[in-house]
């Protein structure tokens with residue numbers, strides 16, 4: 146009997162192998178009925194037809210009409226309750242009885258913090274300028290005009306920044322397509338150079354390798370220093386972590402020692418690896434300032450994490466593990482006045498909303514500064530977001546004031562309309578093409594939709610002689626970390642991933658992203674391809690698209706058009722209407738494919 150694998154059989158066209166393959170698929174299909182996707186969401190049985198490698202020549206042969214209908218229904222359901230959700234969700238108590246006792250304490254802390262902020266005025270600058278007391282007032286134009294209601298006790302614009310000609314600010318605003326919506330019309334000037342940051346030059350050491358703040362950093366920092374709630378939307382890889390991280394560390398460092406004890410800030414992320422990455426970035430800023438940042442996430446020992454919580458000022462966490470610790474009383478967030486939801490649209494979708502509610506209900510009820518950062522901000526979560534925030538300032542970067550779904554314009558996007566059967570041979574072709582000659586060790590990230598599919602394709606790639614690792618929910622956390630580390634340092638240049646790696650991960654020099662199976666939403670597509678082309682680099686993404694995803698074609702076409710990318714004729718044939726998308730509580734949204742404005746590349750110094 147041939148030892149050749151089913152994967153090879155699928156691609157070979159041998160009828161005997163095909164029969165064996167069909168048998169295997171049946172078995173796998175049965176197993177997948179019970180397989181949760183990378184979260185806790187069970188995968189509808191019909192979905193695995195999408196990822197199987199049968200012998201049909203067209204998608205119509207893969208599924209009957211009824212099955213196709215069921216598949217679409219299942220995909221819609223899955224899209225509404227996507228990913229996950231790493232951990233079981235225990236009920237978490239709110240402050241309850243402790244509330245009254247904690248209230249008085251919090252009030253005292255708030256008062257002290259307020260006065261501490263007053264004292265923490267911007268001081269001497271490296272360039273010899275002193276921080277100013279100038280109100281920018283009516284000097285500001287181009288989207289940052291009409292300033293009213295400025296509370297200078299919290300943040301004072303640097304004198305150098307305030308003295309810049311308005312044309313410099315206008316140019317920055319126009320070049321970066323910066324749009325700020327502020328109900329309080331504070332109209333702060335963006336901090337376009339690190340030298341305009343409050344604080345002395347030594348505090349700028351972590352930015353020594355950067356020439357200037359990115360647009361999202363420049364625009365958000367003044368409002369964050371001023372204590373405002375902020376929604377920050379900017380393309381993938383544009384430095385959002387430091388945009389929310391720096392003011393957090395500065396705020397805590399500004400508190401007098403006596404007021405510093407306890408958790409002052411909490412940052413929540415949808416995946417474990419992203420939580421670890423935020424933690425890593427923050428530690429670099431926080432350690433020199435004497436601020437302790439810890440990270441808690443599922444899949445690793447609770448005991449060890451519990452120990453690290455002692456003396457923590459900032460907790461970076463995934464929602465399930467954080468709620469576990471809240472429930473058992475291992476952590477107290479009642480003094481946390483700085484709360485960040487990273488990848489905010491994911492945190493607010495159905496899979497996480499309850500977890501997030503519980504967490505926020507345990508943070509400081511008054512004086513809380515709530516931040517939401519993301520690269521994709523669908524209308525379906527906007528109203529819900531507002532329920533957690535007070536008069537948030539909305540900062541949008543990239544000719545995108547309405548918050549349309551946008552991909553990073555530096556990524557070349559290629560979409561190939563194909564069939565299930567053609568995917569694997571094409572994948573091998575692509576890997577050979579992009580890892581030849583001097584590019585032999587170029588990093589390539591390959592995405593699938595499901596864990597079983599990822600395992601199978603990883604094996605397939607390995608048998609073809611490629612050095613590949615994997616990251617998905619079927620692997621232990623230790624193995625996930627090892628695979629990611631090996632990929633990051635280039636020891637293993639191909640990483641096979643599911644959507645646990647789609648958001649936020651900042652892996653240096655990923656040259657190519659290949660989507661073997663399209664994700665459940667176009668937002669996820671934007672995040673997946675955003676693993677390349679980071680921090681001003683160029684990147685490339687090749688996406689295989691089949692009839693099974695045709696309901697997402699309209700949304701994908703919009704993203705391609707908005708980034709000036711070619712739209713294949715075969716994709717247009719699936720239709721250009723963007724399907725309704727809605728939140729259970731906040732209703733549905735509908736959008737026709739319109740002639741959207743073209744994106745312009747954002748310059749990244």
Ligand SMILES: Nc1ncnc2c1ncn2[C@@H]1O[C@H](COP(=O)(O)OP(=O)(O)OP(=O)(O)O)[C@@H](O)[C@H]1O
Nearest residue numbers: 355357358359381382383384385386520649651680
């Ligand atoms: N001012 C800056 N200049 C140059 N590079 C920067 C600057 N700030 C941050 N970076 C770098 O840019 C990269 C991307 O940053 P980050 O991971 O915060 O992006 P992001 O916007 O959160 O992306 P995503 O939407 O994918 O989560 C990181 O390697 C970071 O060190």
